[in-house]
Amino acid sequence: MKPSRPNLSELARHLGVSIATVSNALSGKGRLSPELARRIRDAADKLGYVPSQAGRALRTGRSGVLGLVLPDIGNPLYPEIAQEIERVATGAGYGVLIANSRDEIAAQDKAIFQLIERGVDGIVIVPRRGTTVPETRCPIAIIDTPTTPRNTVSADHFAGGAEVAGHLAALGHGRVLLIGDDPSSNVQNARISGMRSKLSGVETETIWIVELEARHGKGCALGLADWRKRGFTAFACVSDPHALRALTELQSAGIAIPAEASITGFDNLQWSSFISPPLTTLKMNMPEIATLALDALVEAIQSRETSDDTPSPPVTARKAAVPMELVIRRSSGPAPSAGFSQEESKHA
Amino acid sequence: MKPSRPNLSELARHLGVSIATVSNALSGKGRLSPELARRIRDAADKLGYVPSQAGRALRTGRSGVLGLVLPDIGNPLYPEIAQEIERVATGAGYGVLIANSRDEIAAQDKAIFQLIERGVDGIVIVPRRGTTVPETRCPIAIIDTPTTPRNTVSADHFAGGAEVAGHLAALGHGRVLLIGDDPSSNVQNARISGMRSKLSGVETETIWIVELEARHGKGCALGLADWRKRGFTAFACVSDPHALRALTELQSAGIAIPAEASITGFDNLQWSSFISPPLTTLKMNMPEIATLALDALVEAIQSRETSDDTPSPPVTARKAAVPMELVIRRSSGPAPSAGFSQEESKHA
DNA sequence: CTAATGTGATTAAACGTTTAATCATATCGA
DNA sequence: TCGATATGATTAAACGTTTAATCACATTAG
Structure with missing residues (x-):
């Protein structure tokens, strides 16, 4: 009922040795006989000794x-x-x-x-x-x-962007819309640059959500159905939440994913594997x-x-x-076969 | 180039007073002349004195x-x-x-x-x-x-559940599916109980995702399109991620939200206002x-x-x-007018 | 004029740890 | 047997703060 918490001196008194000896035994620093060391350690955790961080910090100058x-x-x-x-x-x-x-x-x-x-x-x-x-x-x-x-x-955001862009290019997408949030973000710029590096053969455009929202208000529509009409069949986003925004916007416009459009994200957030269709994304290590x-x-x-x-x-x-890992799920698929909205895209 | 960081004694020496006086001046505890106190405080922040948490913690027994x-x-x-x-x-x-x-x-x-x-x-x-x-x-x-x-x-998870359920009932939904994740969660049970408390007049069923996933694997479909066919027009989930899962599953099955089914969540997560349609949900204070x-x-x-x-x-x-706030957005709407899938539901 | 009171500052101890310096004892080589 | 060396443990100081106890001094009351 009395013992607040034993400290080194209490341990020392209890064992009949000096404080320094107890300290040495517990830290394994100084030299002392093995059996005494063991005896001290036993007593220490029998009495429930836990060192005072404050005392240690004060002495060592390190807080841990x-x-x-x-x-x-x-x-x-x-x-x-x-x-x-x-x-x-x-x-x-x-x-x-x-x-x-x-x-x-x-x-x-x-x-x-x-x-x-x-x-x-x-x-x-x-x-x-x-x-x-x-x-x-x-x-x-x-x-x-x-x-x-x-x-x-x-x-390695750049390499990650390159990887997902390569994936989309391999699927035959000829027009890819890159969707970023804020152009002042180092991370987002690296990802977008990486994507562009593997899309030299295909047509790309980039939109920044903050700029759209500055004009049309927070939570505004991104107008992706229009981009789809103009022949953009892949929407590569810099982060999963933006991909989610794109996915639901396209789905509620009646555009089937991935049959009519592919969507990719970044970061592999918890819910990205549970939505329909599950999201193709990149996972940080x-x-x-x-x-x-x-x-x-x-x-x-x-x-x-x-x-x-x-x-x-x-x-x-x-x-x-550190490399990122491409996680291919069902939100990305082959570009829709020619014939669908071909008239809009044939002038390219 | 020398001063690591001044401490009380350095301050005291610099001012020609005792350590205790400096301590008192800075803490405002003891009694000392106002002008000396001010002089000490000025010197303290001119020299950039910052008290050592370790020293204080050791002395007071509180770490802050x-x-x-x-x-x-x-x-x-x-x-x-x-x-x-x-x-x-x-x-x-x-x-x-x-x-x-x-x-x-x-x-x-x-x-x-x-x-x-x-x-x-x-x-x-x-x-x-x-x-x-x-x-x-x-x-x-x-x-x-x-x-x-x-x-x-x-x-107040219970009251929150009651509120959103009342919202759905007022919209005329006659069959509501309650979607939980894990029945061992206190929070989820409270929310579901609250919802049930306001749905005494309407037909309800409850499904738990962990049980479905135990049978069909993680990330399995929830079979919501079937529930919709059986006349369930509202899907009330215990958390936004589950609502998102429900929303995308129904959307990709071609069911329009909120025209043909309503969905609600809990927690008002960041992205819930940006998806299409934005999610009706409950916000904690x-x-x-x-x-x-x-x-x-x-x-x-x-x-x-x-x-x-x-x-x-x-x-x-x-x-x-603490009460929760119902945030009504566009994922919930009036129950679809009778006639739609009426034949499946009339036997109830 | 002395004692009581008040004011403004100082002294000193304490918090619990680590560690360099020291000490007592035993072991060993010569 | 005596000095040198290991071995195993102790002493003592230090980290920076807070605070009760004390002190020197002036002011006031009796």
């Missing part, structure tokens, strides 16, 4: 906590990336403190400094579109695109990305013994670009 | 960090709840450490104890289906359903839920001055059930 900064909730891969980062970090003995760079652009910097004030040892950040990450003495791993400055690791990012980050943390004032050098991983 | 335990990523409201908890917690001066109760059921308890070992002052948990939250000396706020034991606060939960939690933390071994009493909020 990493920060995770994510862009606003609009980004649908938030859950997966958070989950993977948390998984790998926990495995490496770190806790993960979350911070949110919402609404205002400046919130990203504020979030970073809040994490630093809380004493995190390092930070993983998925930068918001169009921002630059400040340089700090605290190591920061950046997950964005391979071409972003100081980027640590990311999916999040476990590997998280592992690479965190490996690089903890290495940077450990090599930063000296506590001077110089900003931390960029955190670089063993591999900067 | 809360834990957040979320069920597996399958739960699509993960991002919103995490975002709101983080927002409110940051406003109250707390950091948020995330933990994931994935895969194995036992992971939930493990996650909780890991957080406690990290020294969190309290925990917010959204329990996984079919688990019970262990009693600890660390205060735990539970967000599940109003009827869950030790529940702190949650959306997450900001209020998060606020209520955290208010109750920090109160429990502060009242827990004594550090004895007794488990923390349940954390209760000022209000246990």
